[in-house]
Amino acid sequence: MSQEQSAINFNMGELRHNWTHDEVKALFDLPFNDLMFYAQSVHRQHFNPNEVQVSTLLSIKTGACPEDCKYCSQSARYKTDIEKEKLMEVEKVLEAAKQAKAQGSTRFCMGAAWRNPKERDMPYVVEMVKGVKALGMETCMTLGMLSADQATELSEAGLDYYNHNLDTSKEHYNQIITTRSFQDRLDTLDNVRSAGMKVCSGGIVGLGEKATDRASLLAQLANLSPQPESVPINMLVKIDGTPLADVADLDNFDFIRCIAVARIMMPNSHVRLSAGRDAMNEQMQSMCFLAGANSIFYGCKLLTANNPETNADVMLFKKLGINTETIANNLDEEIEEQVLHAKVAEQQSSDLFYDATK
Numbered sequence: 001m002s003q004e005q006s007a008i009n010f011n012m013g014e015l016r017h018n019w020t021h022d023e024v025k026a027l028f029d030l031p032f033n034d035l036m037f038y039a040q041s042v043h044r045q046h047f048n049p050n051e052v053q054v055s056t057l058l059s060i061k062t063g064a065c066p067e068d069c070k071y072c073s074q075s076a077r078y079k080t081d082i083e084k085e086k087l088m089e090v091e092k093v094l095e096a097a098k099q100a101k102a103q104g105s106t107r108f109c110m111g112a113a114w115r116n117p118k119e120r121d122m123p124y125v126v127e128m129v130k131g132v133k134a135l136g137m138e139t140c141m142t143l144g145m146l147s148a149d150q151a152t153e154l155s156e157a158g159l160d161y162y163n164h165n166l167d168t169s170k171e172h173y174n175q176i177i178t179t180r181s182f183q184d185r186l187d188t189l190d191n192v193r194s195a196g197m198k199v200c201s202g203g204i205v206g207l208g209e210k211a212t213d214r215a216s217l218l219a220q221l222a223n224l225s226p227q228p229e230s231v232p233i234n235m236l237v238k239i240d241g242t243p244l245a246d247v248a249d250l251d252n253f254d255f256i257r258c259i260a261v262a263r264i265m266m267p268n269s270h271v272r273l274s275a276g277r278d279a280m281n282e283q284m285q286s287m288c289f290l291a292g293a294n295s296i297f298y299g300c301k302l303l304t305a306n307n308p309e310t311n312a313d314v315m316l317f318k319k320l321g322i323n324t325e326t327i328a329n330n331l332d333e334e335i336e337e338q339v340l341h342a343k344v345a346e347q348q349s350s351d352l353f354y355d356a357t358k
């Protein structure tokens with residue numbers, strides 16, 4: 001047994017919310033083949049290894065954002081090539097959702113470059129959620145910070161997921177964003193949870209952070225209870241005009257390690273291979289799937305960064321024998337879980353049942 005392996009004295013695939021920095025570091029420090037083996041083993045305990053969930057992301061309001069996220073083309077503070085656009089009309093959003101559904105997407109994500117939605121915007125975004133939901137798709141939005149009331153309003157409209165990334169570690173955070181705090185982000189995630197929505201939250205790597213920051217980010221996400229259902233791991237897309245345009249490249253293996261460690265620490269979550277996929281060749285993407293990534297964005301535009309053409313994804317899935325996950329599969333799993341819980345409850349109420357936990 002190697003020195004790194006001996007530092008790992010927990011059960012792989014166990015759902016935990018008490019990860020220590022040393023434990024996460026020990027995972028990152030594993031020999032690559034061992035890490036991939038563990039990640040794939042955990043993945044197979046919880047998911048069909050040959051299925052990937054597919055979402056489409058549409059920018060419903062582009063550019064002119066008052067925030068200063070140093071990686072972002074949409075911040076009004078940086079001179080980038082982005083074309084500013086006002087909030088899209090509801091009908092146009094629904095048209096795009098129909099197209100996404102026809103291409104095999106099960107989830108439609110709508111993103112707006114806002115610090116937070118204004119009260120005047122809420123009726124429109126609520127209509128968008130209702131319309132996409134009526135198409136039989138899962139709905140997701142990313143609109144910036146949310147108050148408790150706004151989260152409730154969106155949840156009541158039928159919003160399934162809310163995306164709000166932590167972006168980076170708490171320690172590195174102030175190097176990247178100064179206009180909202182790390183705690184602001186955690187508060188929004190709390191509001192989303194309390195309103196009954198599922199959480200989509202991950203981060204960006206390649207921001208010039210240290211390896212310890214990547215470990216800290218994943219520990220922060222995994223120690224949320226419950227863990228986010230969806231965890232996007234983004235590779236920085238360097239945008240001319242932003243402060244991070246010339247930051248040093250992150251080694252591809254470090255990125256794959258991030259996916260694998262996220263998979264081990266958040267065994268029930270969909271780990272999403274998100275921004276940066278455009279620059280990855282097929283082999284790199286395949287390694288990410290092997291490491292446990294099981295969700296992607298489909299389609300030609302990932303907010304404002306390029307995303308591989310849908311056809312390229314279809315070809316790659318065919319080569320790898322990967323199928324797209326359907327909503328029905330998720331529902332089946334949920335129903336099975338409910339039946340199982342009902343059976344356990346039935347047994348527990350029976351006189352014959354011996355409760356070994358007491």
Ligand code: SF4
Nearest residue numbers: 065067069072075113
């Ligand atoms: S990442 Fe979001 S909040 Fe930050 S500048 Fe870009 S659009 Fe605004």
